[in-house]
Amino acid sequence: MENNLLFYILLLPTLAAILIVVLPTSNKNTIRWVAFGSSLIPFFLSLLLWFQFDKTLPGFQFEIQIPWFSAIGSSFHFGVDGISLPMVLLTTILTPLAILASYGIKNQVKAYMALFLFLETGVLGVFISLDLLVFFLFWEIGLIPMYFLINQWGGAKRNYAALKFILVTMAGSLGLLLSIQILGITTGSFDLVKIYQLWPALTDANFQKAIPLGLSLTSVKAIAFWAFVLAFAIKVPVWPVHTWLPDAHTEAPTAGSMILAGVLLKLGAYGFIRLVIPFFPVEAHRYAGALAILATAAIIFGALAAFAQKDLKRLVAYSSINHMGFVVLGIAAAAFAWQSTDNGVIQSATIALNGSILQMFNHGLTSAGMFFLVGVVYDRTHTRQLDELGGLWPILPRYGAIFVFTAMAALGLPGLNGFVSEFLVVRGAWGIFPLATAFSMIGLFFTGVYILKAIAGVLHGPRNDRWLAIPEISTREVWVIAPLMVLMLWIGVWPASLLNLINHAVNFFF
């Protein structure tokens, strides 16, 4: 049982999806509860994973290896470490909540729920894969359900948004596939653990036998590096390849946005940490400054663009770019310091990467929460325009309090989760890129501006009698947001409970 834990976590959602497909279409409630119930099992299993994980050990744990394409050196190799474990946990927490948030979906419930569970398998597969080909396989699997979720259950411009989402991401995937091939051919294996050892130590002499075109090692590495970077940068998304995000997030159904912002964006950042920095330390170090500049641009322009929005959901969508900018800034600092000998730099980089990973988790909680709360108001008013809302606090007092709480977590209020990770990133990045960090403060200021704009636009102002009849947030909806709020507070007050694990993993990383 213990060793196959990852396998169960990965496959159970798909099995549940298949089960749902054979259930009778007519009974929508059964489908919903089956979907919700079965998504809870991976959650409990990953809690088990969490408690059994030994953070003092380096390397991967709970490894499983099942032969697949042994001829080309690829196998189903899974395992987790302190970097992927929080992401697995985040995914298995958010999926049940997203399903619970989707009870309002009325048409094609069966297909919807099945796609959602299938999506969970895809995402989890990326986080736990230790084989590049399998990594790519799951990377693509994650795309398809999301495309249909946006395309079938999305808003008014759903066709455009879904197409943009899938095409832009696919454009990145092409390069990803190409460079995975290069790595596989040159090292003779797709196994991550093996490539970790072989690839950086590769020299021109043993390399030339493998590559037919007569390319030099440097150029092959450069091609592979940029292909990886582009794929992950689009997914994060790093400014300026971010414009698919506001459309996709805005048009997706509420739960789709929750998962999209909460989990899917983390795939890109995870790719940077898992693949780009260890595989291409030299290139990563060389271009870390450029990445830091783009991250700062994302922080500033993401916040400003969010401030410019009139559509509440679009505002929240842009806030993701702003927040993920901090993740990338921390990663850039870590990339710069990789294999440095200066202790001060290493310490700064460790703190920055700690912050990045924690920020990934935190943003997963807050952005999912924010999108959900936007959805709650949209379900009732059928508008997301800030100038049509406003004055809802007297009508929805409980919703208002929840909204303010979640918005403050997104703002990075100390005492809640976002502050801890942003502080760590700022502290770590300051030791490496002081100028970029100083400029990112402009973005941090405007984070406050757009959050207050959202609060004022939804809640403040005289009682809006147009919406007098709308019902207060329901018990089911409270159950969706309450776990997120508890976690936001918990991590804000006692971050060590999660950060200790991350810190150990990051220490092994450097």
Add this chain to the structure above:
Amino acid sequence: MNYELITWLIPLAPLLAFFIIFLVTYKNNRLSHTIAIGSAAISWLLSMIIFVFAVTNQEVIENGLTSSISWLPTAETWLKIGVQVDALTTITLFFVSWTILMIFIYSVGYHNFGQPEGDHDRPGLPPHGAEIIDQEGKHQYGPSIEPMYARFFGFFGLFAFAMYLLVVSNNLLTLYIGWEIMGLCSYLLIGFWYAKPSAKAAAQKAFLTTRIGDVFMLIGLAALYTITGSLQYEVIFSESVIHNLAASISPVLGLSWAGLIGLLIFMGVVGKSSQFPLHVWLPDAMEGPTPVSAMIHAATMVSAGVYLAIRFFPVLSAGWDGGAALTTPMLVMAVIGSFTALFSATIAVAQRDVKRVLAYSTISQLGFMIAALGVGAYIAAAFHLVTHAIFKALLFLGSGSIIHGMEHGVLHTQEHIDPQDMYNMGGLYKKMPKTFVTFVIGGFALAGFPFITAGFWSKDEILSGAFNGGFSIVFWVLAISAFITAFYTMRQISLVFLGNARSEAAKHAHETPTTMTFPLIILSFFAITVGWVGIPEYFPVIGGLVPNWLESFLGTMLNGEHAVVEHHSSIPLITSLVVSLGGLFLGGLLYRRIKESDKDPLEWSLSGFYKVLANKYYIDEFYQFVFIRPARWFSEKIVYQLFDQKIFDGFLHGIGKISLWLGDKFRYWFDLPVINKGGDKMASGTKKIGTNLKVTQSGRIQDYMILALAFSLLGGFIFYLILF
């Protein structure tokens, strides 16, 4: 007793109250305020235990009482957080716990607990009053209870928690956490009546203006943490660290790291303590209920800024030898502090709203403290922080009491006037005697009325600090500000309480309930007595009668450094006396007998400049024009519409269009003509050939024989040609 544990517990009681009120008791007003006041009382009691303990144990103060836990894992080490008690914490705890408790009690009366609910009252608006039918069947109007009564006490719990957390922290990180949570509370409480557009705007303005300072401060914290590896006071204020900070040069403007970090942290102080140029939020913060004004503008939030500046003084003054050569941060503080003191004092004289006068006077008094720190008068700054917190809490609560009394009159007479406008008041001393006496005590303390009031002693310390240090510009600027302070204070007292009533409502004003007057009495007691702990020994006649306890107590914070050489000049003392009494006299003279129709005497004496003052030097308009509108324009037009929609999306759409165009061309240039038409042609051609050849397939054997013969001959002929 475990005093470390007690210190840890001080902030927790109000936090617990916050959660209980919001999660459980939010529907029960009585239970909610009981829990809130109970928690404030617990914190007060614990603070007093710590206070007495610290004051009676000299070794505790000298060594500090501290306790830490590991909070954040950072590579091989942990970032520690914890609590500590030293002299500065002790005196801050004293005034914070008293004022917070008094304000909590006062709020019960202020929010009309026990009165009926108003018929038209809505959450988010101030209560409009209720119609009551008395025993004789007459319709009467009376006050009504605040619709969000429980929520108010919940927020107050959080606010008190944040302030206590800030005070007992032994490191800058938890201080910053308390600092920011207070920022949130001020946002929530200034915007408590969020349905009012003015309150909504003021709340955002307060949060965002202070946030400008906060992001600078965050960078300062990051820099300090990077260099020293810690944010604990005992580490960052240790002599070796201070020395290193002062000696190492930062990359910015040739400042030392101590100078750069000092300036960055000071930016946070500028925001929080509302110094020029980030002072604009504080007057607007008067949109909140009056207890909030007292809380924010006296006891807690603005004091927190000065508290940080005092706390951070070792770094701010790193490299200062006690002479006239100030460090860069000190110079900046001296300039900004004294400028703010004068600048906002001049605005205060032209305000008509009873609370706005006090708001500007707060900014001005905070400027005094900042300026005092700038010239190295550490103890004077801390002294004024304590006295000001107490008398300003008293004044704000007093003004709330006045407004409450006036509102009572407005409800009774159904007159449509602004109950906060001082020109609608007058003669209230008869109607509200308790408020009158306590307000005068507070006002005189603010004006620095000699010998009796606490404000005199602390302000005199600041003036003599500036004078004896040789900073004559600072001294004179502060002296003029002190004169204006005394003047506008007497203007306020005269307009509100003296003369005759200038409106019907003022004639029917009413003394407020005991829950409101009791805190006033307590605070006015301290507004007098607190000053006696810091009477300098060299003071003529009474100096030395009471030992200068404050100086020896707070002196432990300075490790014997920076002891300014005392010049016992009588010039600052005489100046204090002259400006205070002169200002009070002039204010009383001009405003004692203002009639309803009279214009403000300053309006004709200052003519056009009065308008500039009344409009606060047009700084809000300037900011609107120079910062806010361009920021909005840049976000919308450049970042969103130009970058995202035109350039990046345009690029994507361009690729899409090129692909479509290419596909189109493939279709019309290759696919259709070559593949499609080629295929069709091949089909039709084959068919045609077949049709044409059909004639040869006649079915008659003779035709086939002839054809066979012909082909044989032809074949033979070709064969012959090829062979030969």
